Amino acid sequence: MGVVHGEEMVLNIGPQHPATHGVLRLQVRTDGEVVSQITPYMGYLHRCFEKHSENVTYEQVIPFTDRCDYLSSMSMNFGYVVAMEKLMDIKVNNRVEHIRVVMAELQRIASHLLCTGVFGLDLGAFTPFLWALRDRERILDLFELTCGARLLYNYMWVGGLSHDIPTGFVESTFEFLDYFEPKVDELENILAHNKILVERSADIGVMPKDVAISYGVTGPNLRASGVKWDLRKNDPYSIYDKFDFDVPIGEGKKGTVGDCWDRFYVRIIEIRESVKIIRQALASMPKDGDVHQSLPKKLRPPKGSIYARTETPRGDLGYYIESDGSPIPYRVKMRSPAFTALSVLDEIGAGWLLSDVLAILGSLDIVLGEIDR
Amino acid sequence: MTVDFIFDGLNQLFPEFAGNDIFLIIAMLLPVAALLGFITVYGFGVIYSEIKVSSFIQDKTGPMGQGPGLHAGKWGLLQPVADGIKLFIKEDIIPASADKPLFILAPFLIFIGALTSFIAVPFGEKIIITDMNIGIFYIIGVGSLAVIALILAGWSSNNKWALFGGMRSAAQIISYEIPAGISLVVVIMIASSLNMQEIIAYQAGGLFNWIIFDNPFMPIVFIIFFISVLAETNRTPFDLPESESELVAGFVTEYSGTRYAIFFLSEYANMFVVSAVAATAFLGGWQSPFSNFLNSPAWGVFWMMSKTFFLIFVMIWVRWTVPRLRVDQLMHLCWKVFIPIGLFNVFAVAIWIVVRGS
Numbered sequence: 001m002g003v004v005h006g007e008e009m010v011l012n013i014g015p016q017h018p019a020t021h022g023v024l025r026l027q028v029r030t031d032g033e034v035v036s037q038i039t040p041y042m043g044y045l046h047r048c049f050e051k052h053s054e055n056v057t058y059e060q061v062i063p064f065t066d067r068c069d070y071l072s073s074m075s076m077n078f079g080y081v082v083a084m085e086k087l088m089d090i091k092v093n094n095r096v097e098h099i100r101v102v103m104a105e106l107q108r109i110a111s112h113l114l115c116t117g118v119f120g121l122d123l124g125a126f127t128p129f130l131w132a133l134r135d136r137e138r139i140l141d142l143f144e145l146t147c148g149a150r151l152l153y154n155y156m157w158v159g160g161l162s163h164d165i166p167t168g169f170v171e172s173t174f175e176f177l178d179y180f181e182p183k184v185d186e187l188e189n190i191l192a193h194n195k196i197l198v199e200r201s202a203d204i205g206v207m208p209k210d211v212a213i214s215y216g217v218t219g220p221n222l223r224a225s226g227v228k229w230d231l232r233k234n235d236p237y238s239i240y241d242k243f244d245f246d247v248p249i250g251e252g253k254k255g256t257v258g259d260c261w262d263r264f265y266v267r268i269i270e271i272r273e274s275v276k277i278i279r280q281a282l283a284s285m286p287k288d289g290d291v292h293q294s295l296p297k298k299l300r301p302p303k304g305s306i307y308a309r310t311e312t313p314r315g316d317l318g319y320y321i322e323s324d325g326s327p328i329p330y331r332v333k334m335r336s337p338a339f340t341a342l343s344v345l346d347e348i349g350a351g352w353l354l355s356d357v358l359a360i361l362g363s364l365d366i367v368l369g370e371i372d373r
Numbered sequence: 374m375t376v377d378f379i380f381d382g383l384n385q386l387f388p389e390f391a392g393n394d395i396f397l398i399i400a401m402l403l404p405v406a407a408l409l410g411f412i413t414v415y416g417f418g419v420i421y422s423e424i425k426v427s428s429f430i431q432d433k434t435g436p437m438g439q440g441p442g443l444h445a446g447k448w449g450l451l452q453p454v455a456d457g458i459k460l461f462i463k464e465d466i467i468p469a470s471a472d473k474p475l476f477i478l479a480p481f482l483i484f485i486g487a488l489t490s491f492i493a494v495p496f497g498e499k500i501i502i503t504d505m506n507i508g509i510f511y512i513i514g515v516g517s518l519a520v521i522a523l524i525l526a527g528w529s530s531n532n533k534w535a536l537f538g539g540m541r542s543a544a545q546i547i548s549y550e551i552p553a554g555i556s557l558v559v560v561i562m563i564a565s566s567l568n569m570q571e572i573i574a575y576q577a578g579g580l581f582n583w584i585i586f587d588n589p590f591m592p593i594v595f596i597i598f599f600i601s602v603l604a605e606t607n608r609t610p611f612d613l614p615e616s617e618s619e620l621v622a623g624f625v626t627e628y629s630g631t632r633y634a635i636f637f638l639s640e641y642a643n644m645f646v647v648s649a650v651a652a653t654a655f656l657g658g659w660q661s662p663f664s665n666f667l668n669s670p671a672w673g674v675f676w677m678m679s680k681t682f683f684l685i686f687v688m689i690w691v692r693w694t695v696p697r698l699r700v701d702q703l704m705h706l707c708w709k710v711f712i713p714i715g716l717f718n719v720f721a722v723a724i725w726i727v728v729r730g731s
Binding site for chain 1: 430621695700
């Protein structure tokens with residue numbers, strides 16, 4: 001923290017603090033309410049998943065990926081199986097791809113709902129948070145219907161899925177989407193255009209384009225800064241190239257491009273885009289196809305390495321997997337989008353008031369499980 | 374007023390002991406005991422309604438398990454009682470590095486502020502503990518005690534979060550007393566009295582004689598007053614002193630158990646006082662909205678309570694709807710918006726009174 005001058009105070013926000021979204025410690029240097037320096041200390045949730053992976057078989061890594069970003073486990077599974085299938089050169093059938101896309105997009109909605117809700121909570125609005133959780137609950141019900149788990153699914157397997165979707169899943173998902181779309185407008189109305197929330201978030205914590213790119217920030221945070229970059233469009237994996245959807249970017253409607261309000265609003269639009277993708281994927285889903293069709297008898301990839309990236313709700317998730325030809329991975333490395341988002345905090349957060357720093361942190365949408373791994 | 378009434382009553386009941394000092398003490402203690410009972414019952418009621426109103430707003434059921442109902446525990450009526458019991462049997466923790474006497478003093482001080490304001494609140498035509506000639510001024514003055522208690526709590530906890538909360542509350546409450554006071558000055562100008570009952574008596578004769586409809590400036594004055602008292606009672610969107618997502622719990626961070634409960638109860642008691650003042654000063658107090666209908670003393674209590682509880686409901690409604698302001702925006706709103714408009718209102722209403730006659 002360096003030298004602390006007379007009027008300054010060093011304040012530890014966390015590791016147990018309601019606004020740090022997990023166990024994160026922010027050491028901030030404050031002069032009254034003005035924060036001059038922020039040093040994030042992470043590692044309180046470090047569970048050695050990458051090292052563990054070197055001692056278990058390839059299948060057994062999937063539950064670890066669940067527990068990294070526990071708010072978007074489906075997307076974490078998805079990234080791993082995409083990487084593994086690339087490494088082993090497995091093609092899965094169309095039904096599997098469609099189900100995976102539906103699940104990943106439902107997960108994106110669930111994750112963004114939580115993020116927007118918690119952003120409101122960080123600014124002191126409690127009700128939108130519970131509204132968001134209420135709708136997220138419906139998505140978790142859908143997941144529970146599919147694989148029995150509500151949070152940590154272990155659903156996507158290398159070469160297939162653990163279960164096919166149950167009878168009636170498509171209908172209940174459509175029913176959910178019909179219910180859900182007006183609720184997004186409701187959430188937008190109570191939060192995005194609320195005068196107080198706009199005052200609190202517009203022009204606050206502006207992340208310019210070049211800062212975002214040089215720090216390697218990805219996902220909605222990067223798009224809010226005005227960069228149209230979405231792996232589902234720019235480097236399509238699975239069957240995302242078949243669907244018609246937009247990539248929203250921050251436009252600075254209420255302030256500057258890349259402020260907290262943009263980061264928050266991009267997520268609301270992304271929820272709507274995900275709804276579009278799910279509708280298309282459900283409509284075009286093939287009626288038959290065995291989800292276990294391409295499951296390899298033995299998961300033993302050839303010697304070599306692979307880096308594959310997918311778009312999770314928080315940005316580019318990259319898996320680097322190195323195989324030595326045995327059934328146990330030699331190395332599994334994860335490129336975490338939330339980690340880069342956290343690293344930019346000092347750059348965009350210093351100089352603001354204490355309340356603003358927590359708003360900026362909330363708008364970056366970090367998940368400590370993924371940062372610490 | 375009530376004290377005299379009870380004292381006279383006791384004297385008449387026991388003429389042989391007339392004028393006894395014990396009667397005077399009883400006459401003073403009885404209303405205070407009644408008041409404490411009222412605050413307790415009101416506290417349970419308002420906490421229950423806060424839980425339930427927030428539940429309706431947030432699309433959840435709220436407590437359903439505790440208390441009597443059509444079949445066991447249908448509405449969770451005893452939830453606040455259970456909460457209260459839980460808080461009162463908790464271990465009393467004082468942090469080792471806290472300034473112990475001040476730490477203990479703070480909750481009492483804030484409760485004294487809330488309790489003593491109650492004695493000038495008119496509940497009905499005759500039901501007021503002390504009908505002071507400066508009633509409205511007294512309530513503003515005693516209400517300011519809260520700020521000392523909050524600073525004490527923030528400072529004595531020896532905790533950075535509590536200190537932040539205490540400092541914020543000092544700035545906030547002192548600032549917002551000015552627009553609230555200016556708004557009441559307008560009322561005093563119109564009613565030509567500082568006495569609560571006389572202000573209410575001025576508003577007799579139905580809805581359109583209420584001070585809020587007295588002249589075109591009064592709705593603005595009322596809105597400024599209401600928002601300012603929201604800030605004075607630390608309610609959202611002005612709950613910065615205890616903003617739970619920024620400052621953990623602000624000035625109550627280190628408080629737990631009974632002491633925390635006292636802070637909590639004082640907040641709700643203050644809500645009642647400021648709502649009652651708003652109802653008295655702007656909405657006709659215990660006067661019926663219809664000039665000759667339902668205007669008996671018993672109905673007066675009903676009207677006073679319904680006006681007060683309506684304003685409390687609005688406070689709860691606002692709390693569960695809007696986010697929180699930032700500390701500089703809070704100051705901006707007070708000093709650059711409310712005070713200029715408030716001063717303009719004083720000026721405009723003064724001219725209005727001179728031109729139109731009051």
